[in-house]
Amino acid sequence: MSTLTLDRIDRKILHELMHDATLPVAQLAERVGLSQTPCWKRVQKLEAAGIITRRVALVDPEKIGIGLMVFVEIEATDHSPEWRAEFRRVVPRFTEIVEVYRMAGDIDYLLKVAVSDMSAFDEFYLELTRALPCRNITSKFVMETVQTTTALPIDVATA
Incomplete structure (x- = not known):
């Protein structure tokens, strides 16, 4: 950096x-x-300098068959370096996972998952639970996207 x-x-x-x-x-x-x-x-x-990391095209999810966004909360079975390493090894296998955050508070990780429908999410969920032991997994289904942006708030007036 x-x-x-x-x-x-x-x-x-x-x-x-x-x-x-x-x-x-x-x-x-x-x-x-x-x-x-x-x-x-x-x-x-x-x-x-690594400030601009990529240039990408933003795509309307529904127009490519991604009809369901889900936020998945994960509680780790433990907080060992081994569990974290396994988590980091498993996550890239799932193309449905589009964002991953390690959190402070009640949950350990928050995943943003993009799938075509509930059936596809069920398949994803079952495969994830087979691949990664977790204390608890909670899913929150997006009903409506009110606002989304990839633009970060940058002060253009700063000298």
Whole structure:
């Protein structure tokens, strides 16, 4: 991870790219108040520093057959390094798991799971419980997505 200090222009670049990573360099440069070459060099610097980690396409889940989002809360059987290592080994086997967080509080891990329907979730759930011993697994089904974004709140006014 880099300790690169971000100035106002870097923050503007990140703000614009978080909202639309397909912007041509000319348009990005215009929006942040630079010419194309310095703008492109800054983007490359942000990538090299690991601040920009990927550029991806966001897809409407329902239009590709993902009709059910589920948040799965996991309580570990124990908090040993061995259990955590097994968890980290098992999780990547499940393409349905799109986000994983280690939590503080009542649960140990929170998973965001994307599946086509309840039947697909049931298959996922059964396979997960076979692959990973857990004290408790609780599922919370998304009824409606009110807001979602991948853009992080960045202060573009910071000098």
